[in-house]
Amino acid sequence: MDTKPAGDRRVRRTRAALRQALVELVLDRGFQAITVEEITERADVGRATFYAHYRDKEDLLVGIVRDLAEDRERLLPAVRQAHAEGFTGLPVKYVFEHAEQEKAVYRVVLRGEGDGRALREFTDLICAHAESAFRARTEELGVVPRIPLDVVARAWTGELIGLLTWWVENDTGYSAAEITAHLRDLSVYGRVWATGLTPSDAPGALDLTP
Numbered sequence: 001m002d003t004k005p006a007g008d009r010r011v012r013r014t015r016a017a018l019r020q021a022l023v024e025l026v027l028d029r030g031f032q033a034i035t036v037e038e039i040t041e042r043a044d045v046g047r048a049t050f051y052a053h054y055r056d057k058e059d060l061l062v063g064i065v066r067d068l069a070e071d072r073e074r075l076l077p078a079v080r081q082a083h084a085e086g087f088t089g090l091p092v093k094y095v096f097e098h099a100e101q102e103k104a105v106y107r108v109v110l111r112g113e114g115d116g117r118a119l120r121e122f123t124d125l126i127c128a129h130a131e132s133a134f135r136a137r138t139e140e141l142g143v144v145p146r147i148p149l150d151v152v153a154r155a156w157t158g159e160l161i162g163l164l165t166w167w168v169e170n171d172t173g174y175s176a177a178e179i180t181a182h183l184r185d186l187s188v189y190g191r192v193w194a195t196g197l198t199p200s201d202a203p204g205a206l207d208l209t210p
Contacts, residue, residue, distance in 0.1 A: 011053075014043075014045060014049060014053065015053055015063070017043040017044065017045060018039060018040070018043045018045060018050060018053070018054070018060060019060065019063065019064050019067070019105075020043070021039050021040075021042035021043035022034075022039050022057065022060055022061065022064070022108075023064070023104050023105055023108050024042065024104070025038060025039060025042060026061075026108050026113050027104060027107065027108060030113070031057070031061070031108075031113040031114045034057070035057075036050060036056065036057055039057060039060070057114075058114050058115075058117060061108070061113065061114040061117070061118045062114075062117060062118050062121055064105055064108070064109060064118065065109055065118045065121045065122045065125070066121075068098075068102075068105070068109075068122070069125055092160070092180045092183060092184070093176055093177060093180040095160075095164065096164065096167065096176035096179055096180060097176045099164060099167070099168050100168075100176060103168050106164070106168045107168055107169065109122050110122075110161065110164065110165040110168065110169075111165075122161075123157060123161060126157050126160065126161070127153050127154055127157040128153075130153040130156055130157055131149050131150055131152075131153035134149045134152055134153055134156075135149050156187065159183065159186070159187075160183065163179065163183060167179055
């Protein structure tokens with residue numbers, strides 16, 4: 001039974017209705033084309049109620065990202081648990097499973113709607129936790145990173161978000177478990193291994209410059 005006060009439940013329902021309305025309208029017409037009035041009409045919420053929760057439609061969009069962030073086990077990349085469990089890839093699988101359940105929301109965020117602000121917040125959130133977890137792991141093992149950890153975290157985050165965007169926008173044929181396994185192997189073994197090359201093939205082999 002939900003023991004939270006009735007007021008809290010009403011707030012959650014109101015915000016959920018507004019966010020659902022925003023997502024539906026953005027996917028239908030694009031973020032720039034919609035107004036607060038259209039959002040409140042779709043959500044069946046008064047304008048005064050909207051402004052009691054959000055400053056504007058941009059604030060509402062960023063609120064969607066913060067909602068995703070509340071579920072840390074699903075949002076955070078696999079490196080968050082690496083220091084305790086090794087590189088299992090399990091939290092990344094949660095990210096893809098969550099994206100599958102909330103595909104419309106992820107599409108809005110990952111497309112960069114709203115001048116890219118929500119996507120930047122989403123990216124920065126994952127990257128910050130990734131760098132923190134990488135740093136904790138290297139300190140625990142007493143190793144010296146070969147590449148600065150801010151670079152490692154940013155590259156890792158870019159791979160994750162790029163793959164996630166492609167996966168939610170297309171019928172790739174890969175399940176959440178399969179795509180997670182591929183990303184895990186790419187992270188652990190690297191691109192040379194992934195393409196079937198050997199270390200002797202590596203110099204210049206992946207130079208894709210025209």
